[in-house]
Structure formats: structure tokens, C-alpha cells
Amino acid sequence: MKPSKQKRLAAAGWRVGDAAGFLGLSEAEDLFVEIKLALSDAVRKRRTKLGLTQGELARRMQSSQSRVAKLEAGDRTVSIDLLVHALVALGATRQQLARILSSSARPATSSWNPITRLVM
Amino acid sequence: MKPSKQKRLAAAGWRVGDAAGFLGLSEAEDLFVEIKLALSDAVRKRRTKLGLTQGELARRMQSSQSRVAKLEAGDRTVSIDLLVHALVALGATRQQLARILSSSARPATSSWNPITRLVM
DNA sequence: TGCCACAATGTCCGATCTGACATACACTGG
DNA sequence: CCAGTGTATGTCAGATCGGACATTGTGGCA
Numbered sequence: 001m002k003p004s005k006q007k008r009l010a011a012a013g014w015r016v017g018d019a020a021g022f023l024g025l026s027e028a029e030d031l032f033v034e035i036k037l038a039l040s041d042a043v044r045k046r047r048t049k050l051g052l053t054q055g056e057l058a059r060r061m062q063s064s065q066s067r068v069a070k071l072e073a074g075d076r077t078v079s080i081d082l083l084v085h086a087l088v089a090l091g092a093t094r095q096q097l098a099r100i101l102s103s104s105a106r107p108a109t110s111s112w113n114p115i116t117r118l119v120m
Numbered sequence: 121m122k123p124s125k126q127k128r129l130a131a132a133g134w135r136v137g138d139a140a141g142f143l144g145l146s147e148a149e150d151l152f153v154e155i156k157l158a159l160s161d162a163v164r165k166r167r168t169k170l171g172l173t174q175g176e177l178a179r180r181m182q183s184s185q186s187r188v189a190k191l192e193a194g195d196r197t198v199s200i201d202l203l204v205h206a207l208v209a210l211g212a213t214r215q216q217l218a219r220i221l222s223s224s225a226r227p228a229t230s231s232w233n234p235i236t237r238l239v240m
Numbered sequence: 241t242g243c244c245a246c247a248a249t250g251t252c253c254g255a256t257c258t259g260a261c262a263t264a265c266a267c268t269g270g
Numbered sequence: 271c272c273a274g275t276g277t278a279t280g281t282c283a284g285a286t287c288g289g290a291c292a293t294t295g296t297g298g299c300a
Contacts, residue, residue, distance in 0.1 A: 028209060031213075032205065038214075054277065063258080064258085064260055066262095066279075067259065073278075077256080077257060079258090080199070080200045082258080084200055088152060097155070098219065101215075101218040102215050175247095184289050185290095186247095186249075186250090186289080186291080186292095193249090195249095198288090199257095199288090
């Protein structure tokens with residue numbers, strides 16, 4: 001999710017009333033966050049399974065180690081585009097990407113906190 | 121295979137695991153484009169099925185008519201993020217998004233038929 | 241033909257994202 | 271302890287993306 005949207009929403013007391021069809025906006029936002037978390041988790045899983053370091057993955061996708069770290073951390077400044085790029089660089093097929101999307105998000109571990117930070 | 125062993129192999133210059141390492145950059149990029157096309161097609165299908173105009177969808181996702189047009193046209197200046205935003209605004213679930221990803225890309229334009237749009 | 245609603249296209253400026261770099265942290269083996 | 275390897279975090283200039291606006295194209299319909 002983009003901070004810009006958050007800003008726009010925050011501005012002038014935005015109303016859920018005229019939101020998309022059946023979904024309230026916050027729900028839509030939650031879904032968006034879930035998707036990003038699912039993707040970032042998948043990146044880390046695939047990377048470690050392949051025995052690659054962040055730096056190696058970064059080289060594969062022509063990025064940098066620090067950005068891969070942010071990717072996997074679910075940093076708010078990483079786009080779904082970049083997440084998909086990473087997964088593709090890790091050899092994920094469209095079917096595998098679909099599976100990632102349909103599976104549940106990050107398992108509820110009580111020790112998980114920085115999500116709040118991700119509120120897009 | 122254990123990650124430790126994979127790591128050693130990878131370090132030795134071997135490509136471990138699936139086809140990831142074998143994919144040329146252009147192939148990866150092709151896959152990326154395919155994904156975007158599949159998503160943009162899905163946006164148009166869902167929108168028309170719901171009987172919405174581009175302007176109405178734009179309002180739902182706090183965007184503009186012109187950007188929705190670009191979205192559906194597969195313009196390269198639109199991100200996957202925005203495509204997902206649009207689909208979510210159209211009420212798509214994660215499972216439906218997954219289905220979009222796994223289904224084949226845009227069919228050949230020669231076989232394109234307005235009725236098909238109505239059906240789906 | 242002239243409207244009218246919808247869609248497509250081009251441009252622009254501000255917001256966002258990205259790679260790169262620096263640096264700090266975590267862990268391991270010596 | 272230290273050195274080495276991998277990961278996390280902060281910053282920033284430049285690239286990309288976004289909404290908005292203007293304009294044009296298109297297909298009805300009277």
C-alpha cells in the first residue's frame with residue numbers, strides 16, 4: 001500500500017460509505033497488506049530453500065542486498081512489483097505465485113509486531 | 121536436499137533447484153509482462169461485468185479515469201500494485217486473484233470476441 | 241447532423257520507489 | 271575476544287509512478 005493513499009484517506013475525513021461495492025476501504029487495505037506479507041514470506045522461504053544469500057538474490061534481480069532485506073521484512077517502501085520480480089528471479093511460476101496468493105498470510109505469531117508499521 | 125549442501129553447490133557456481141537460475145533476464149521479464157496483462161484483462165472483465173464505467177472504478181480506488189484506461193490497456197506506466205488495487209476495489213478475493221494469475225494470459229486478439237467478455 | 245456518455249491518449253508535476261552506499265547488528269568458528 | 275559472513279537499518283539522488291487535466295476518439299440515439 002502506498003503512503004500516498006493513506007495520506008489521501010486521512011485528509012478531510014474520508015468516508016467509507018462511498019467505498020468499493022461491498023468492501024469497506026479498510027478491508028481492502030487489509031487485503032492488500034495480507035497479499036504483500038504473503039509474497040514477502042514466500043520470497044524468504046524460496047531464497048533460503050535455495051540456499052541463497054540476500055546478496056545473491058539481489059544480484060539475480062539486479063537489485064541490492066539492502067533492498068532484498070527490506071523486501072523480506074515487508075517494508076512499506078517495497079512494491080508488489082518488486083516482490084514479484086524477486087519471486088520470478090527465484091524461479092516461481094505463475095501457478096506457484098497463484099498458490100502463494102491463495103494460501104493464508106503470515107501465521108499468527110504473537111511475537112510479530114512491526115505489522116503496524118506496514119499499515120499502508 | 122539440505123540447504124547447507126545447496127549453499128555449497130551454489131557457491132561453487134552450480135545452479136541449484138528449479139529453473140530459476142536458468143531463466144534469462146528476458147524470459148523473466150516476459151513472465152512479468154504476462155502477469156500484468158492477465159491482471160489488466162481481469163480488471164476490464166470484472167469492471168464491465170459489474171456494469172461500471174472507468175470513471176466509477178476510478179472513484180472507488182481514488183484514482184482517475186485516465187489511469188484506469190491505462191490500467192486496462194496494459195500501459196507500462198502502471199504497476200502491479202495499482203492493478204491489484206483495482207481488482208480489490210472490484211471485490212476480488214485472494215483466491216480470485218490467484219485464479220487470475222494461474223490462468224493463461226491475454227488470448228490472441230484475432231480470437232477476441234465481445235461475447236466472451238460478457239460471459240466472463 | 242448534433243449531442244452525450246464513455247473510453248483512449250498525451251502531458252505534467254509532485255509523490256513514491258529504487259539501487260547504491262554506509263553502517264550497524266547477529267551469529268559462528270577460531 | 272576477534273574476523274568473517276550474512277542480515278538489518280538509514281539515507282539519498284535519480285528514476286519511476288501517480289492523479290489530474292486536456293484533448294481526442296468512439297459509439298449510440300434522437
